[in-house]
Amino acid sequence: MSGVAHQASIKQVGTEPNFLIRLWRNKDTRSIILQILTMALLFAFLAYIINNAVLNLAVLGKTFSFDFLGFPASYDINQRLIEYTSQSTHFRAMLVGILNTALVAFFGIITATILGFLFGIIRLSNNWIASHIVYCIIEFTRNIPVLLHILLIHGIIVHVLPSPHQAHTLADSIFLSNRGLTIPDPIFGEGFSFTVIAFFAAIGIIIAFARWARKVREESGRIYPVFWISTGILFGLPFLVFLLSGSPLVWVVPELGRFNLKGGITMIPEFLALWLALSLYTSVFIAEIVRAGILAISKGQWEASQAVGLQRNRILHLVIIPQALRVIIPPLTSQYLNLTKNSSLAIAIGYMDIVATIGGISMMQTGKEMESMILVLSIYLCFSLVISAFMNWYNRRIKLVER
Amino acid sequence: MTLGKEEKTPAVTEDGGYLPGTHPDLPPPSSVHGPVHWIKVNLFGSVVDTALTLLAVYFLYSALTFLVGWMFINAAFTGESRNDCRAVADGACWAFIGNRLSLFIYGFYPEPERWRVDLSFVLLILAIVPVLYEDMPQRGKALTYSCLYPLIAAWLLVGGFGLEKVSTDQFGGLMLNVVIGVTGIAFSLPIGIVLALGRQSQLPIVRILCVSFIEIIRGVPLITLLFVAAVMLSYFVPPGTNFDLLVRMLIMVTLFASGYMAEVIRGGLQAIPNGQYEAADAMGLKYWQSMRLVVLPQALKISIPGIVNTFIALYKDTTLVIVIGRLDILGIGNSSLADTKWQGLSTEVYIFVALFFFFSCFSMSRYSLWLEKKLHTGH
Numbered sequence: 001m002s003g004v005a006h007q008a009s010i011k012q013v014g015t016e017p018n019f020l021i022r023l024w025r026n027k028d029t030r031s032i033i034l035q036i037l038t039m040a041l042l043f044a045f046l047a048y049i050i051n052n053a054v055l056n057l058a059v060l061g062k063t064f065s066f067d068f069l070g071f072p073a074s075y076d077i078n079q080r081l082i083e084y085t086s087q088s089t090h091f092r093a094m095l096v097g098i099l100n101t102a103l104v105a106f107f108g109i110i111t112a113t114i115l116g117f118l119f120g121i122i123r124l125s126n127n128w129i130a131s132h133i134v135y136c137i138i139e140f141t142r143n144i145p146v147l148l149h150i151l152l153i154h155g156i157i158v159h160v161l162p163s164p165h166q167a168h169t170l171a172d173s174i175f176l177s178n179r180g181l182t183i184p185d186p187i188f189g190e191g192f193s194f195t196v197i198a199f200f201a202a203i204g205i206i207i208a209f210a211r212w213a214r215k216v217r218e219e220s221g222r223i224y225p226v227f228w229i230s231t232g233i234l235f236g237l238p239f240l241v242f243l244l245s246g247s248p249l250v251w252v253v254p255e256l257g258r259f260n261l262k263g264g265i266t267m268i269p270e271f272l273a274l275w276l277a278l279s280l281y282t283s284v285f286i287a288e289i290v291r292a293g294i295l296a297i298s299k300g301q302w303e304a305s306q307a308v309g310l311q312r313n314r315i316l317h318l319v320i321i322p323q324a325l326r327v328i329i330p331p332l333t334s335q336y337l338n339l340t341k342n343s344s345l346a347i348a349i350g351y352m353d354i355v356a357t358i359g360g361i362s363m364m365q366t367g368k369e370m371e372s373m374i375l376v377l378s379i380y381l382c383f384s385l386v387i388s389a390f391m392n393w394y395n396r397r398i399k400l401v402e403r
Numbered sequence: 404m405t406l407g408k409e410e411k412t413p414a415v416t417e418d419g420g421y422l423p424g425t426h427p428d429l430p431p432p433s434s435v436h437g438p439v440h441w442i443k444v445n446l447f448g449s450v451v452d453t454a455l456t457l458l459a460v461y462f463l464y465s466a467l468t469f470l471v472g473w474m475f476i477n478a479a480f481t482g483e484s485r486n487d488c489r490a491v492a493d494g495a496c497w498a499f500i501g502n503r504l505s506l507f508i509y510g511f512y513p514e515p516e517r518w519r520v521d522l523s524f525v526l527l528i529l530a531i532v533p534v535l536y537e538d539m540p541q542r543g544k545a546l547t548y549s550c551l552y553p554l555i556a557a558w559l560l561v562g563g564f565g566l567e568k569v570s571t572d573q574f575g576g577l578m579l580n581v582v583i584g585v586t587g588i589a590f591s592l593p594i595g596i597v598l599a600l601g602r603q604s605q606l607p608i609v610r611i612l613c614v615s616f617i618e619i620i621r622g623v624p625l626i627t628l629l630f631v632a633a634v635m636l637s638y639f640v641p642p643g644t645n646f647d648l649l650v651r652m653l654i655m656v657t658l659f660a661s662g663y664m665a666e667v668i669r670g671g672l673q674a675i676p677n678g679q680y681e682a683a684d685a686m687g688l689k690y691w692q693s694m695r696l697v698v699l700p701q702a703l704k705i706s707i708p709g710i711v712n713t714f715i716a717l718y719k720d721t722t723l724v725i726v727i728g729r730l731d732i733l734g735i736g737n738s739s740l741a742d743t744k745w746q747g748l749s750t751e752v753y754i755f756v757a758l759f760f761f762f763s764c765f766s767m768s769r770y771s772l773w774l775e776k777k778l779h780t781g782h
Contacts, residue, residue: 035608042612049639056638127452128445130459143764144757145719148733152757155749341624347726359630369634376630377623384622 053370066375068366069094075361077352079268090362097357098379104274104353105340105383111279112339113332116286123291138284146281146342154273154349164261173253181267182254189248198241205237206230223314270351274343282339286332293328294320325398333391340383354379474754484744499745500755507735507755510575516567520578523559526552527585535707553589556582571649575730577759583731584718586653587660592710594657595664596703600694602669613665620662625720628655633727652724656717663713671706672698705778711771715764732756 023029057064069091076086081099084092122134141149158178162168167177175182213224242249254264267275297320305315346353347360354376363372434440446456477494479487480501488496500507509517530552533545560582562568574582601613620628632655633648640646675698683693725734736752739745 031606035606038606038609038612052641053638055642059642122455125452125455126445126448127455127459129463130455133459133463139765140761143715143719143761143768145722145733145760147722147725148753148757148760151733151737152750152753155753159747159749337622344624344626345723345726347626355624355626355630359627363634370638373627373631373635376627380623380627381619 057370062367064370066371068362068368068371071366073362073365075365077357078350079271079352090358090366093362094354094358094375097352097354100351100357101340101343101346101353101383104271104278104343104346104351107275108278108282108339108343109336111275112282112286112335115279115283116335117290119283119287120290120294123287124294134287138287141280141284142288146277147345147348149277149281150273150345150349153277154269157269157273165256167261173251175254175261175264177261178269179260179266180269181272182261182264183267184251184253185263185265187250187252189250191245191248192242194245195238195242195248199234199238202233202237206233209233268351270346270349273349274346274351278339278342281342282335285335285338289328289331289335290324293324296327297323322398326395329391329395329398333388333395336387336391337384340387341380344380485746485748495751495754496745496748497751497755499739499748499751503735503739506576506739507732508577510578510730510735511573512575512578513567513569513573516562516569519559519562519566519569523556524581526555526559527581537704553586556585571647574649576735577732579724579729579731580718580721582649583653583656583721583724584714587656587717587721588664588710588714590653590657591660591664594661595668596699598661598665599668599672602665603672617662617665620659621666625656625659626723626726628659629723629727631655648727648729652727652729656721660713660717663716664710667706667709667713668702670709671702671704674705675701708771708775708778711767711774715767715771718767719760719764732759 017025023033053064070089072087073090073093074086075093077084077093077096079100080096081103082092082096084096119134119138122130123138125131157180161176161178164175164177164179167175167182169175173184210226210230213226216222216224252263254261254266256262301319301323302315305319310318343353344355347356350356359372359376363369366372430436434443447453473494475494477492478497479489479491479494480497482488482491482496482498483502485496485499488498505517509520512520530549533539533542533549536542539545558564559566560569560574561571598613598617601609602617604610604613629652632651636651636654637646679697679701680693683697686693688696722731722733724731725737730738733756736756740747740749740752
């Protein structure tokens with residue numbers, strides 16, 4: 001057997017394969033050939049579909065241009081963070097949509113994180129009944145499509161809650177009705193800027209204090225109650241300045257008009273539904289991530305910290321959480337991304353986000369399918385890149401500091 | 404050991420005590436074991452715990468009494484309209500769901516042809532078995548059938564070649580969810596494998612292409628891809644060709660799923676020790692041979708839980724087709740609400756669909772957990 005194979009190989013060497021086959025058999029040249037082939041195939045495919053697109057546009061008598069962004073949009077948007085009327089341009093409508101997406105994603109990420117950490121910690125607690133209730137909430141929530149959550153909460157707000165006249169109210173200043181949640185509107189008087197300055201100053205002081213406390217701890221082992229002192233500074237300093245500058249803040253409390261509530265800030269039902277549903281849906285995934293992160297820290301770490309005589313909250317703060325965060329952060333990032341992407345489901349309940357403005361009404365009105373879809377896709381890609389860049393930066397930072 | 408102990412008769416000293424070392428074992432005091440201790444530690448360990456327990460019990464009590472009352476005790480199960488329900492009870496009106504159950508399952512699929520849907524569902528279960536059970540006899544032949552299944556199902560559902568043709572516009576309800584979910588997973592698996600291998604490739608251009616494809620797909624929401632399917636994809640085919648919306652949707656869903664599938668399989672590939680790759684090289688296997696015979700069988704095996712999880716996510720996401728006007732199980736429920744006879748029953752519909760999704764997804768996730776445990780102890 002081996003003799004035959006040997007003879008065969010001698011024969012091959014003897015008959016000098018031609019140049020192309022030799023190129024193919026050389027590892028380096030082969031890899032170059034393969035890559036050139038891949039590129040060629042890709043460009044051929046791109047050329048084919050672009051050619052088709054050009055032909056199709058010509059058949060339909062359309063052109064490929066983003067000029068339509070400058071034309072008046074002539075539709076209304078029910079929630080706008082910047083000045084917008086139906087006379088504004090499509091570009092302005094797109095900006096309103098982007099801001100609406102960013103708003104719901106921002107609030108959603110904050111509440112989802114808080115709720116998720118709360119759920120995760122309760123899930124780990126010794127309290128059997130609380131931990132199992134949270135388990136049931138987690139399993140129910142995450143096995144139901146997020147779209148269903150949104151529609152269900154929206155349905156409850158619009159159909160089950162009472163009209164503004166019989167609204168549920170808290171201290172006659174916060175109203176919950178089928179028109180949404182209305183809260184008092186703060187009017188900032190002159191001199192409020194001092195409070196804002198004091199707030200940022202407080203943040204600066206806290207950062208400096210935390211650094212100093214850490215240095216002291218590392219050098220001498222003395223531990224200050226950083227959290228409580230920071231909280232005190234964060235709220236105390238601005239409040240003191242606020243009082244000293246003569247309380248320049250008035251709350252405009254909403255009042256019942258003939259049909260609706262007047263004054264105050266109203267969160268429309270669409271925003272509320274989207275915000276609550278996305279927070280709840282994402283929080284249960286975060287809860288599982290937090291739980292897994294804390295469980296991933298080996299028991300030896302707990303035992304070692306107990307052996308050096310640390311208290312339970314010190315163990316958590318100084319040993320467990322810094323290590324658990326490293327496990328938690330990467331999957332947490334992808335949950336934030338998921339929340340941002342899921343906010344596109346807004347279109348199902350009529351919240352005017354990016355997809356509903358530029359990819360919805362603007363697209364239908366102008367017939368610029370290709371341009372609108374390209375804009376929408378690239379905006380979402382930018383969102384994703386920004387969030388993951390930020391979280392990567394944060395991830396690197398805690399890695400460097402802790403090691 | 405214990406036998407020896409029992410044989411020893413307790414030696415009693417004169418004042419009624421035991422000699423050292425002969426005292427019989429006593430049960431631990433009731434304060435450190437038994438139900439009372441368990442309750443003390445697990446429910447009333449500290450002030451916070453006690454508060455949490457009381458809060459939880461209150462929450463549980465009020466939620467359960469409300470839900471049971473609304474869903475069962477005060478619910479109406481028969482009737483022809485919402486008013487019939489309200490006449491009987493003021494809770495949930497399940498008659499609505501019962502009335503439209505076939506619509507929820509088959510959508511608008513023509514009534515005399517519905518056996519085809521049932522049959523393809525049964526065949527689907529038969530096709531899944533060999534994929535999941537590896538100790539099955541004659542697995543190779545069964546797997547060939549599993550690979551052919553999508554073709555068989557497409558023929559059964561769409562018709563032609565002896566069966567009456569059914570337009571894909573008539574697909575709907577649960578059937579649409581299953582068609583999209585299963586197609587997405589079945590076709591994304593091979594694409595995902597290629598992408599995952601490409602991501603680890605030595606060839607920089609191939610690697611960059613695969614990475615950017617995966618990241619772009621994972622960076623945008625499925626809903627925008629569905630919009631692309633609805634309005635943009637038809638621009639990319641030669642003018643005059645007209646292809647079905649369902650097919651366009653399936654293409655985009657498959658691409659979407661393959662981005663996620665690629666990451667799952669990459670995880671599996673990275674879990675294979677380097678020695679396996681090196682051993683395959685040392686045996687003189689070529690790249691594709693070593694992948695096919697050595698690396699992929701192991702990598703795919705450990706990725707099965709991840710694949711099941713991807714399927715669960717995709718299956719939940721199939722409800723998104725309602726934004727481009729296709730009526731899946733949620734869409735059927737949503738559009739049924741417009742019926743004047745049954746107005747105002749949105750909560751019932753949503754809870755029915757939610758329970759349906761909960762039971763199917765929960766059982767699948769239990770299966771994947773079980774599988775994960777089994778694979779974990781296997782080594």
